[in-house]
Amino acid sequence: MSAVDEAGFWDVIDESYAALECGYYDEDSPAAAVAVAWREGLAGRPLPELVEFGVHFERMLERAWTPAVWAAACLLAGGGADEWHAHFDLDDRFADFRASLVALGRESFEVVLADPDALAGLPDADAVERGDWDFFMRLRSAPAEIHARAGGDRDGFARAVAQRLGGRPRRGGPGQDGPWQIDEHSLPGRLPRLAARFPESAL
Secondary structure, three states, X not given: OOOOOHHHHHHHHHHHHHHHHOOOOOOOOHHHHHHHHHHHHOOOOOHHHHHHHHHHHHHHHXXXXXXXXXXXXXXXXXXXXXXXXXXXXXXXXXXXXHHHHHHOOHHHHHHHXXXXXXXXXXXXXXXXXXXXXXXXXXXXXXXXXXXXHOOOOHHHHHHHHHHHHOOOOOOOOOOOOHHHOOOOOOHHHHOHHHHHHOOOOOO
């Protein structure tokens, strides 16, 4: 059993994704299946290692906290600025989107971070259309829930993760200044493959 450093974190994520691809988990929703897979991948770990998993999870969410990834989330959510504010600033579905990118595994995560439009070409886009996957899975609390199921304290987990990160994780969306200032009219031109794959999307 490898340590939960960054490589060990991705081992759990990648092995879980492979198990999900093979249909090992029959849950009511993709998010539930992913959460079960992560929990089983971390079974038997001591509480400090589960905290480390949470730290690396938040670090990956932070890496995905970019205007370009935000634009992809907005396109897939559909609508315009008012809807984006409700979805992402109030309900924080941007954290759900970023967590769902992590769940794709390391290789796909890096591909999408480098070019969010590439999400349209991943096999997971087919799974979304079939209803077997979701780009907005509510996974942001999964590490805390895994820690709690193992006997940990939720508040203690949040404090420990924040201490390791040097502050509370960022939520909401990044600023829209600069080249990625967007609206519903400019999005299709910025992300043409995603726009063609999911026209007028509201996933």
